[in-house]
Amino acid sequence: xxxxxxxxxxxxxxxxxxxxxxxxxxxxxxxxxxxxxxxxxxxxxxxxxxxxxxxxxxxxxxxxxxxxxxxxxxxxxxxxxxxxxxxxxxxxxxxxxxxxxxxxxxxxxxxxxxxxxxxxxxxxxxxxxxxxxxxxxxxxxxxxxxxxxxxxxxxxxxxxxxxxxxxxxxxxxxx
Numbered sequence: 241x242x243x244x245x246x247x248x249x250x251x252x253x254x255x256x257x258x259x260x261x262x263x264x265x266x267x268x269x270x271x272x273x274x275x276x277x278x279x280x281x282x283x284x285x286x287x288x289x290x291x292x293x294x295x296x297x298x299x300x301x302x303x304x305x306x307x308x309x310x311x312x313x314x315x316x317x318x319x320x321x322x323x324x325x326x327x328x329x330x331x332x333x334x335x336x337x338x339x340x341x342x343x344x345x346x347x348x349x350x351x352x353x354x355x356x357x358x359x360x361x362x363x364x365x366x367x368x369x370x371x372x373x374x375x376x377x378x379x380x381x382x383x384x385x386x387x388x389x390x391x392x393x394x395x396x397x398x399x400x401x402x403x404x405x406x407x408x409x410x411x412x413x414x415x
C-alpha cells in the first residue's frame with residue numbers, strides 16, 4: 241500500500257495500540273476489519289497476511305507485521321433477475337441506484353454489499369407500490385465472471401396482485 245492508503249487503514253484500525261496483548265482473536269478481527277474496509281471500496285479479492293514477530297532483545301516487545309494485497313477493483317459484469325413476469329428487467333434495473341453493471345461510457349460499477357441490500361429493498365418497494373403484497377426475494381448470489389468482474393443473480397417471487405373492490409362509505413356525508 242502507498243503511504244496515504246496505509247495511513248487511512250491505520251486510522252481505520254484505531255483499536256490497535258501499542259501495549260496490547262497479541263491474541264489469535266486480535267489477529268482474526270484485525271484481518272476481518274481490513275478485508276471489510278477494502279470490500280467497501282470495491283476490492284473484493286483483498287488478501288491479508290499478518291505475521292507475529294517475536295522480539296529477540298526484549299521479552300514483551302513483539303510486533304505485528306501486516307501485509308495487504310488489495311488486488312484489483314472488482315466490477316459488476318451483469319445483473320440477472322429471475323422470476324419477474326409482470327415487470328421487465330429494464331424497469332427493475334432502474335431501481336438499482338448504486339449497484340450497476342459496468343458500461344462503456346461510465347466506469348463506475350463497484351459492488352458494495354450495503355448498497356446492494358438497499359437496492360434490493362427498492363425492488364420490493366416498487367412491487368409493493370404496484371399491489372404485489374407477496375413479493376419476496378428468494379435468493380441472491382454473487383459469483384465470479386472472470387478475474388476482473390462478477391455477476392449478480394437475484395431470484396424473486398412476485399406473488400399475486402391485490403386489488404381494492406366494492407368500497408362503500410357508511411355514515412359519512414359528502415361536502
